Amino acid sequence: MEEDYVFKIVVIGDSAVGKTQLLGRFTRDEFFLDSKSTIGIEFQTRTVDIARHRVKAQIWDTAGARTYYRGALGAMLVYDVTSRHAARWVTELRAHADKSIVVMLVGNKADLAGAVRWRQTRRPLFAEEQGLFFSEASALSGDNVERAFLTLLQEIHANVS
Numbered sequence: 724m725e726e727d728y729v730f731k732i733v734v735i736g737d738s739a740v741g742k743t744q745l746l747g748r749f750t751r752d753e754f755f756l757d758s759k760s761t762i763g764i765e766f767q768t769r770t771v772d773i774a775r776h777r778v779k780a781q782i783w784d785t786a787g788a789r790t791y792y793r794g795a796l797g798a799m800l801v802y803d804v805t806s807r808h809a810a811r812w813v814t815e816l817r818a819h820a821d822k823s824i825v826v827m828l829v830g831n832k833a834d835l836a837g838a839v840r841w842r843q844t845r846r847p848l849f850a851e852e853q854g855l856f857f858s859e860a861s862a863l864s865g866d867n868v869e870r871a872f873l874t875l876l877q878e879i880h881a882n883v884s
């Protein structure tokens with residue numbers, strides 16, 4: 724069946740935060756513990772139903788190439804919950820992406836024990852200040868991955884329909 728919409732989404736963030744694995748989890752329900760870091764540029768797709776429309780998500784694992792922000796309706800900005808977060812990427816997005824881009828901040832690797840506690844309050848606050856949607860997730864366990872991508876797609880859909 725033909726899709727009603729194709730939404731381009733870019734997955735961005737520092738190297739090794741789990742961008743490729745989040746994408747693999749969402750599009751193919753796969754995870755590889757020893758993945759190589761992102762080389763080059765490619766996209767994966769998955770089609771979902773949102774409010775009676777067929778929406779094809781075309782999700783780019785960009786490794787931060789600026790030209791690939793062009794035409795992106797959404798961005799998934801990924802950081803690793805056990806290390807520093809992603810403020811500089813917000814600046815990058817503001818500079819190079821469309822003004823109306825929908826941004827979901829995702830704290831990946833939420834499965835890792837011992838991740839610092841203050842993240843629970845600090846990170847949502849940062850997201851709120853910056854006008855971003857926010858979720859922690861784990862590409863490894865799969866927790867919240869579906870929900871994070873679907874929230875992003877639903878918000879884009881609400882903007883365009």
Ligand code: GDP
Nearest residue numbers: 738739740741742743744755756832861862863
């Ligand atoms: P990228 O460079 O941001 O695309 O990062 P990758 O997706 O290649 O992942 C980097 C490393 O982190 C790999 O060894 C992954 O197996 C690991 N990784 C990715 N997601 C998770 C996660 O949710 N939990 C844990 N524990 N490890 C993860």
